[in-house]
Amino acid sequence: MQSEHRIWFVTGGNGFIGTHLIQDLVARGIEVRALARSDRSAATITELGATPIRGELDRPADWASQLDDVSTFVHLAAAHPPEWRRKVYRRTNEEALRVVVEECVPRDIRFIHISSEAAVMDGTPMVDVDESRPLAIGAKALYPASKAAGEVIVTEACRRGLNGIILRPRFVWGPGDHSLEAVVASIDAGKFKMLGDGKQLTSTTHIDNLLHAIHLAESAGERGEAYFVADEGTIEFGAMAGAMAGALNRELPTDSVSFGAAQTLAKVVEAVWRLPFTSGPPLTLSMVWLLGLTVTVDTTKAARDLGYQPATSRAAGLEALRACYSSTDRTDSL
Structure with a gap:
C-alpha cells in the first residue's frame, strides 16, 4: 500500500540500525511508530522524532491496533x-x-524482515555465496539456527x-554501533585477540547502504524472497578491524587465537555457561563463526530485483567514522 502520508512501524528502534533508520525516515517526512519495551526505549524513540508504542513483541494486544493504517513494517528486533x-x-x-x-498477514502492509548472512551459516567458509545456499536449519551455533528458522517463518507466511x-x-557497521565501544574497551584493557590470522575475507555493510536497501525494499523485490546486501568489494577481516580501530584512534593488537582453538573453547564455554548457576559466556560459537570464518556474499540478486547498488563506499564510511569520533572524542557517543 502506498499513500501520500506514509506510516512505518519499526521494531528494535532503539538499537544501532533502528536509531539510524528512524532518523532517516523522520528526515524524509515519514511518520514512524516504534515498539518500545521500556521507558528508556520510549524516551530514545521520542527523541528521534518517532512515536513510541509501549509493549512486548509477543503481546499483540499491546500494539496490533497501531498497524491498521501502516504501509511498511520493518522488523529489526532480534x-x-x-x-x-x-x-532467548x-x-x-x-x-x-x-x-x-x-x-x-491479513493487513495491506509491506513487511521487511532484517535477517543476516548467519541464516545460511553452517560453520564452513562462505565464499561469494548467493541466495541459493541452503538455510542453516539446525546449525550447531544458536544464532544462525534461529535466524534460519525465522526466515522459514516469514517465507511460509x-x-x-x-x-x-x-x-x-553482512557485518553492519558505522557510527552509533555500541559494539565498537566494547572493542575499544577490550583494546584498552589489553584483552583484545583476533580470531584467526585476520586474513579471512569478509563482506561488510555500511549502515547507509542497509538503509538504502530498506528503502528500495519498500516497493521493489519479490514477495517471500531473500536478498544479500553489502558494500562494494571484500576486505580482509583484520584489515577492516584495524581500519575501524584506527578511526577510533586505537591500534589493533597483534595477539590472536586460531579459529580451531576458538571454536573448541566456545563449545566448552557454552556447555558450562548453560548451567543454571552461571552467567553469560565471554565467547560463543556464533561469535566464532561470525568473526573467524571467511564470509563473502554476492549481491547480484539485490541489484537485479531491488536496483541495489552501494550508496556509501567503505573508504567514505571509515572517514565518516573517524570524523564522528574526532568531533566528539568519546567512543560512547558513536
Whole structure:
C-alpha cells in the first residue's frame, strides 16, 4: 500500500540500525511508530522524532491496533551474540516473530524482515555465496539456527498472503554501533585477540547502504524472497578491524587465537555457561563463526530485483567514522 502520508512501524528502534533508520525516515517526512519495551526505549524513540508504542513483541494486544493504517513494517528486533541462551533465541527470533507476521498477514502492509548472512551459516567458509545456499536449519551455533528458522517463518507466511521480503546484510557497521565501544574497551584493557590470522575475507555493510536497501525494499523485490546486501568489494577481516580501530584512534593488537582453538573453547564455554548457576559466556560459537570464518556474499540478486547498488563506499564510511569520533572524542557517543 502506498499513500501520500506514509506510516512505518519499526521494531528494535532503539538499537544501532533502528536509531539510524528512524532518523532517516523522520528526515524524509515519514511518520514512524516504534515498539518500545521500556521507558528508556520510549524516551530514545521520542527523541528521534518517532512515536513510541509501549509493549512486548509477543503481546499483540499491546500494539496490533497501531498497524491498521501502516504501509511498511520493518522488523529489526532480534536476539544476537553474545546472547548464549537457546530459550532467548527461540522466544525472540522465532516465537515472537511468528506473532508479528501473523498480525501482518491479513493487513495491506509491506513487511521487511532484517535477517543476516548467519541464516545460511553452517560453520564452513562462505565464499561469494548467493541466495541459493541452503538455510542453516539446525546449525550447531544458536544464532544462525534461529535466524534460519525465522526466515522459514516469514517465507511460509508469504505463501499465506504476507507481503514480505527478507534482507540479509553482512557485518553492519558505522557510527552509533555500541559494539565498537566494547572493542575499544577490550583494546584498552589489553584483552583484545583476533580470531584467526585476520586474513579471512569478509563482506561488510555500511549502515547507509542497509538503509538504502530498506528503502528500495519498500516497493521493489519479490514477495517471500531473500536478498544479500553489502558494500562494494571484500576486505580482509583484520584489515577492516584495524581500519575501524584506527578511526577510533586505537591500534589493533597483534595477539590472536586460531579459529580451531576458538571454536573448541566456545563449545566448552557454552556447555558450562548453560548451567543454571552461571552467567553469560565471554565467547560463543556464533561469535566464532561470525568473526573467524571467511564470509563473502554476492549481491547480484539485490541489484537485479531491488536496483541495489552501494550508496556509501567503505573508504567514505571509515572517514565518516573517524570524523564522528574526532568531533566528539568519546567512543560512547558513536
